[in-house]
Amino acid sequence: MNILQFxxxxxxxxxxxxxxxxxxxxxxxxxxxxxxxxxxxxxxxSVSHQNYPQVIKHTPRMTAMANIALFRLFNRDLFGNFNELYRTITRTPGPVVLHFHVLHSYWLNLKSVVRFCEKVKNHKPDVTLVWTLHDHWSVTGRCAFTDGCEGWKTGCQKCPTLINYPPVKIDRAHQLVAGKRQLFREMLALGCQFISPSPACG
Structure with missing residues (x-):
């Protein structure tokens, strides 16, 4: 068995x-x-990179910097995907587990991640998808933590604060939340197993 933690x-x-x-x-x-x-x-x-075996830095610095700069306007990560890992994963003999953790915070474009998983599953059906939800990002339009706000229950119509992590200058959460939830439904359809270490994130 081969396992990749992300x-x-x-x-x-x-x-x-x-x-x-x-x-x-x-x-x-x-x-x-x-x-x-x-x-x-x-x-x-990472300053800890040399301290651990079998670790891979994935994102070029310019991609991360572009996502940080543009997130404040678009409320989502525009760039970042796993496409370069496709050949490695699909050519790996035996079962493969892709275990996702926090993929946001200026790293990956969610739609690109879902399309990548679809492509991998079509080519290698024995790939297992697991996603541990460590925060509230999966149910909100933008925020990683709701901090008591319940606007996500009604589609994030108007964000009460633009400084909640990750901060923005323009609120577009209400425009994004439905599409974001659809992408998570597509992950469920691919057989992704979602895990929540806390009832607050489930």
Missing amino acids: NVRLAEGGAAGVALDLHQRALQQGLASHFVYGYGKGGKE
């Missing part, structure tokens, strides 16, 4: 800690495991 950061934040722990435990059990992360501080390689 998280925006390698060793910063709670989600990274969970993904890294799973990666290290898999290696200890003799399984083939890799940890794919987006970027470190300033879009560079």
Whole structure:
């Protein structure tokens, strides 16, 4: 079995800690495991990169910087995909598990991720998709944490704060939430298993 853990950061934040722990435990059990992360501080390689085996920095610095700059206007990550991993994954013999954690925060375009998963499943049906929801991003138009706001229940009609993480200058959450939820339904249709470590994120 081959396992790939995906998280925006390698060793910063709670989600990274969970993904890294799973990666290290898999290696200890003799399984083939890799940890794919987006970027470190300033879009560079993580300062922890050399401390862990089988880790891969995924995103070029300019892609991360472009997503950071444009997110404030568009409320979503415009760039970033897994296309360069397609050949590696589909040519890997035996079962493959793709375990996603936090993919937002200026890393990946959600639609591109879903289309990538569709393509992989069509070519290699024995790929297992798992997504651990560490925050509220999957149900909101933009925010990673609701912080008590219940606007996501009615389609994020008007965001009460533009500074909630990740911050924006123009509120477009209401324009994005329906399409975003449709993409998560498409992941469910692909057989993706969603996991929530907290009832608040389920």
